[in-house]
Amino acid sequence: MDVTRIRARLSELLAEYRIPSAAVGILRDGEITDFAVGIRNVSTREPATTDTIYQCGSMTKTWTALAFMQLVDEGKAALDEPVRKYLPDFRVADPGVSAEVTPRHLLNHTNGIEEDYGDPGEGDDVYERMLENIAGAPQVHPLGHTHGYSAALGYAIVARIMEVIDGRGWDDIMKDRLFGPLGLTGTSSRPEHVDQDRAATGHLIRSLDEGPFVSPLAYLPRSFGPGGNVNSTARDVLAMAHVFLDGGKASNGRRIVSAEAVREMTHSRVPVPDPYMFGPEWALGLIVCDWHGETVYAHDGSTIGQNARLRILPDSGIAITLLTNGGPRESFSKKVLNEILADLGAVTIPDLPKPDPALNLDLSAYEGAYERPGARYEVEADGGKLRLTLAVDPMQARILDRPERITYELLPVSETHFLMPSNDPLEDTQTVAIYGFDNGAAQYLHTNCRVNPRAGG
Missing domain, CATH: 2.40.128.50 (Lipocalin)
Structure with missing residues (x-):
C-alpha cells in the first residue's frame, strides 16, 4: 500500500471536513500498517500519533458481544435462554417480553424495549440500577418484530448478565477476558483509566468557517459503558478484529473464542429495515454489509466529538479501522476507506441508490x-x-x-x-x-x- 499517498489524501480530507485528526490501521494477512495525521486537541496543537487513544463509541458493542460469547463457549450463558434465567427479577412493562426476551434479542437489537432507564448514576452498580429503572419501560415494537438500535440499554442488560455470571463488574470482565489476553496496551473502558498524555480530545463543528471546537462533554455517561465506552488505538482495535479473521484466535496465538462463536456472531442475522446507510443485516455485535456481492462485517461508533469505524473483509483477509476526534461524516469515512480499499485492490463501498422518479406512491x-x-x-x-x-x-x-x-x-x-x-x-x-x-x-x-x-x- 502506498502509505505516503494515503497519508497525503487523508490530510486533504481532514482539512476539507475540518476534522482535527485521524488514526488509520490496516490489517492484511496478519500484518498491521498504521499511521496518524493531524492534532489531538485544537487548543494544545499536540500531534496525533499511532499511540493516540480515541473513543470507540458504539464499536464497544463488538467488544462486549465477543466477551459474552466467551461465557457461551464456557457453557455459562446461552443466547436463547430467557434473560430471567440469569436475572430472575428482570421486568419491563410487557409481561411477555419480561419472560421471553433473550440475550440474542439484546445483541441483535430486536428486543424493542424503550430506553427509559432514567439516571442510574456513575457507581459500580450502574447496570443493576438501569435494570431496576426499566421495570415500567414500554415496548417501542413487539419482541423480535423489527430491528431497532439500542444505544445503551440492550448491551447494559447483557453486561449485567455477565456480571452476575462472572461475579465481577463489566469493566473488570473486559480487562481480564479481552484486553489482557489480546495483549492490548492502549485499551480501557473507564475514562479514569485512559492515559491522558495519549488521549485524543473530542471536537464538534458549527460551521466550516469557524472550524472545530472542543466538545463540552468529555466522555459519555457510565450507563453507555458496554455499548459505547471503550477507548482504544487503531492497532488495538485491529487486534480485536484479528479474532474474526482467524477463527477466534488472537494474533499472539491465544484463543479468545471458539470458531463456532465467531460463526454465530457473524451468521446469526436479522434484516435491517433501512439497508442502505450501514448494511442490510445485523448480526451479534456486528453489522453485515454487502459490497458488490462480498460480505463485510462492520461496526461504527460515535461519542460527543469522536468517531470510530471498523470494516472486516474475511474473504480478502483485511480489516481496516478509522478513528477520528471530529465529525461524524459518512462521506469523509467513505472517501478515506475507499482510498485504502482501492489501493489494496479490494472491493469498495457501494454508493447510495438513486431515486426512482417513476414511483407512484400514496x-x-x-x-x-x-x-x-x-x-x-x-x-x-x-x-x-x-x-x-x-x-x-x-x-x-x-x-x-x-x-x-x-x-x-x-x-x-x-x-x-x-x-x-x-x-x-x-x-x-x-x-x-x-x-x-x-x-x-x-x-x-x-x-x-x-x-x-x-x-x-
Whole structure:
C-alpha cells in the first residue's frame, strides 16, 4: 500500500471536513500498517500519533458481544435462554417480553424495549440500577418484530448478565477476558483509566468557517459503558478484529473464542429495515454489509466529538479501522476507506441508490408523526412530495447553533425506502425506511439504525 499517498489524501480530507485528526490501521494477512495525521486537541496543537487513544463509541458493542460469547463457549450463558434465567427479577412493562426476551434479542437489537432507564448514576452498580429503572419501560415494537438500535440499554442488560455470571463488574470482565489476553496496551473502558498524555480530545463543528471546537462533554455517561465506552488505538482495535479473521484466535496465538462463536456472531442475522446507510443485516455485535456481492462485517461508533469505524473483509483477509476526534461524516469515512480499499485492490463501498422518479406512491400512507424518547419525525405531503421535519434535541441545537426544527425532502427509492438529502454543508445525504403498513398507514420510520413507531399507533 502506498502509505505516503494515503497519508497525503487523508490530510486533504481532514482539512476539507475540518476534522482535527485521524488514526488509520490496516490489517492484511496478519500484518498491521498504521499511521496518524493531524492534532489531538485544537487548543494544545499536540500531534496525533499511532499511540493516540480515541473513543470507540458504539464499536464497544463488538467488544462486549465477543466477551459474552466467551461465557457461551464456557457453557455459562446461552443466547436463547430467557434473560430471567440469569436475572430472575428482570421486568419491563410487557409481561411477555419480561419472560421471553433473550440475550440474542439484546445483541441483535430486536428486543424493542424503550430506553427509559432514567439516571442510574456513575457507581459500580450502574447496570443493576438501569435494570431496576426499566421495570415500567414500554415496548417501542413487539419482541423480535423489527430491528431497532439500542444505544445503551440492550448491551447494559447483557453486561449485567455477565456480571452476575462472572461475579465481577463489566469493566473488570473486559480487562481480564479481552484486553489482557489480546495483549492490548492502549485499551480501557473507564475514562479514569485512559492515559491522558495519549488521549485524543473530542471536537464538534458549527460551521466550516469557524472550524472545530472542543466538545463540552468529555466522555459519555457510565450507563453507555458496554455499548459505547471503550477507548482504544487503531492497532488495538485491529487486534480485536484479528479474532474474526482467524477463527477466534488472537494474533499472539491465544484463543479468545471458539470458531463456532465467531460463526454465530457473524451468521446469526436479522434484516435491517433501512439497508442502505450501514448494511442490510445485523448480526451479534456486528453489522453485515454487502459490497458488490462480498460480505463485510462492520461496526461504527460515535461519542460527543469522536468517531470510530471498523470494516472486516474475511474473504480478502483485511480489516481496516478509522478513528477520528471530529465529525461524524459518512462521506469523509467513505472517501478515506475507499482510498485504502482501492489501493489494496479490494472491493469498495457501494454508493447510495438513486431515486426512482417513476414511483407512484400514496403519500397519505406515510404521513404522520413517528417518535421515541428524544426523537420526533413528522412526515407530511406537500405539493406531491413527501417532507420530513426533524425535531432537534434542544441542547444539541444550542451547542451547534442549529434550529430546533429542520425539514428535508424525501426522495423515494422504493415503496419503503427514501433518500433524505440536505442543503447543509455539514450534513450528508441520509436514508430512511418507512414501513410496516397497517390499515393503509405506515407504522415505523427507521433511520440511522433507530426505529421510531408511529405516534399514537
